[in-house]
Amino acid sequence: MGTIVAARCEQCNFHRNLAVGAGMTNHGKVAKWPVWCTRCKALSLANHKAEELNCSECGSREVKRASDPAVWSGEGRVTVKWRLRVERGEPRERTWLERLRGKTPEVPTRSVDLELTDGDYLCSVCGQFGLKFSPIGLFD
Numbered sequence: 001m002g003t004i005v006a007a008r009c010e011q012c013n014f015h016r017n018l019a020v021g022a023g024m025t026n027h028g029k030v031a032k033w034p035v036w037c038t039r040c041k042a043l044s045l046a047n048h049k050a051e052e053l054n055c056s057e058c059g060s061r062e063v064k065r066a067s068d069p070a071v072w073s074g075e076g077r078v079t080v081k082w083r084l085r086v087e088r089g090e091p092r093e094r095t096w097l098e099r100l101r102g103k104t105p106e107v108p109t110r111s112v113d114l115e116l117t118d119g120d121y122l123c124s125v126c127g128q129f130g131l132k133f134s135p136i137g138l139f140d
């Protein structure tokens, strides 16, 4: 289930609702998340499951992610999160005891999440750090 997020700037009147994440039908291939396009200056969405990120407005690859310090103040607590993928590490060498008991050590995993916080982000309209994201609903 995806989330509808309201992006609102406290410095100017910019306001836009964004549908982030994915719905049930495209869950495996799509993970839409906000990007800041340096070409068309739009706050747009890009599919973070794709090989490369493209601005959904103009198709440019010159986009900044929400975790980029150029567009995010680095503050706030996480309010919207999307599990992008789970990465599996290399299993370590078995110890002699594990070998003796026929056990296989667990493969370490690490999840990579997309996150939005309630902190300040760059508003691409007025150029100030006054943009806030707030979840307002869900879609499936």
Ligand SMILES: [Zn+2]
Pocket (backbone or CB within 6 Å): 037, 038, 039, 040, 041, 042, 044, 055, 056, 057, 058, 059, 060
């Ligand atoms: Zn663009």
Ligand SMILES: [Zn+2]
Pocket (backbone or CB within 6 Å): 009, 010, 011, 012, 013, 014, 123, 124, 125, 126, 127, 128, 130
């Ligand atoms: Zn603004």
